Each structure stands twice: as C-alpha cells, then as structure tokens.
Amino acid sequence: MKGSCLCGAIQYEVNQFSGNIYQCHCKLCRVQGGSSSNSGAIVPLNDLVWIKGQPKTWVKDTGFTSSFCDNCGAPVPNRLRGLEYFWVPVGCLDGDSFKVVANIYLDSKASWSTVSSDGDCYEQRPEIDELISMLIGGRHA
Structure with missing residues (x-):
C-alpha cells in the first residue's frame, strides 16, 4: 500500500500491511492532529520503503519524535x-x-469526541508489545 504527504514530495510503500490500526485519544495526538483522535499503524522497519524524498524529524519536549514533510508539513512515518x-x-x-x-x-x-465501537478500549495504552501484536497480527520484525 502506498502513502505520501499532502504535496507528494515524500512517498513510501508499506508491504505486508495487516490493515489493523489504532486510534489514540490523548491530548498530545488531538492537538497535533487538530482532531478528536489520531489514527495510526505500526509496521516493521523492513516493511516500509521510501520511494521519494525523506522526512524531517524532530524531538518534541515530551520525548516523542515526529516526522513531517519539510514542504507541506504533513506527518509521515517515523521510527x-x-x-x-x-x-x-x-x-x-x-x-x-x-x-x-x-x-x-x-x-x-475530549468530552465532545465519540469513540469507534470497533476494537478494544483502553483507558491508557496497552504494553507496547501487546499493541504491536494487535496491529501486525502477531508478526514481529
């Protein structure tokens, strides 16, 4: 499955993608995305191939990293x-x-947000290994 930033300067392909995703409802994700949640997937490093361009990466003061297109600012995959x-x-x-x-x-x-009826619900985040297993169907890199 292919993906890209908004302007197309960064393009990539995800191989063997399960289609399983999560939605994060934390304040950091809401503010970063300007929405009620952030929808993400996790894939092994060797299952993502950069086709065009490379993202800029910065470390937030929370310790999390974020990658984005230097041209349009859209988020793109990051380690x-x-x-x-x-x-x-x-x-x-x-x-x-x-x-x-x-x-x-x-x-x-957010109090005004609705949550998808699909998937398991967690007040916080499950252990990272458990989340990765749910998302990639038990297939680890």
Whole structure:
C-alpha cells in the first residue's frame, strides 16, 4: 500500500500491511492532529520503503519524535521510539481497508469526541508489545 504527504514530495510503500490500526485519544495526538483522535499503524522497519524524498524529524519536549514533510508539513512515518518499527499515519495511506483494533488513552479523550465501537478500549495504552501484536497480527520484525 502506498502513502505520501499532502504535496507528494515524500512517498513510501508499506508491504505486508495487516490493515489493523489504532486510534489514540490523548491530548498530545488531538492537538497535533487538530482532531478528536489520531489514527495510526505500526509496521516493521523492513516493511516500509521510501520511494521519494525523506522526512524531517524532530524531538518534541515530551520525548516523542515526529516526522513531517519539510514542504507541506504533513506527518509521515517515523521510527517508533527506537524500536524496530515505524509509526505510520493512516490518513496518509492510499487505501480504505482498515480495521480499528484498539482505542487508546480514553481517560483523556475530549468530552465532545465519540469513540469507534470497533476494537478494544483502553483507558491508557496497552504494553507496547501487546499493541504491536494487535496491529501486525502477531508478526514481529
């Protein structure tokens, strides 16, 4: 499945993508995305290939990293906290066959937000290994 930033300066392909995604309802994700939640996927490093361009990466004062297109500012995949995985923003993928398997950080969701009835619900975030297993179907890199 292919993905890109808004302007097309950065393009990539995700191989062997399960289609499983999560929605994060924490304040950081809401503010960063300007919405009620952030929809993401996690894929092993070797399952993502950069086709065109490279993202800029910066470390937020929270310790999290973020990658974006230097031209249009759209979020693009970035390495997941030093693990052997990429976080992939689902809205940038050219596809619509996604399944929400987890809703996380419901303890800090916006009062006006509604939560998908699909997937397991977590007040916080499950252990990272558990989340990765849900998202890639138990297939680790």
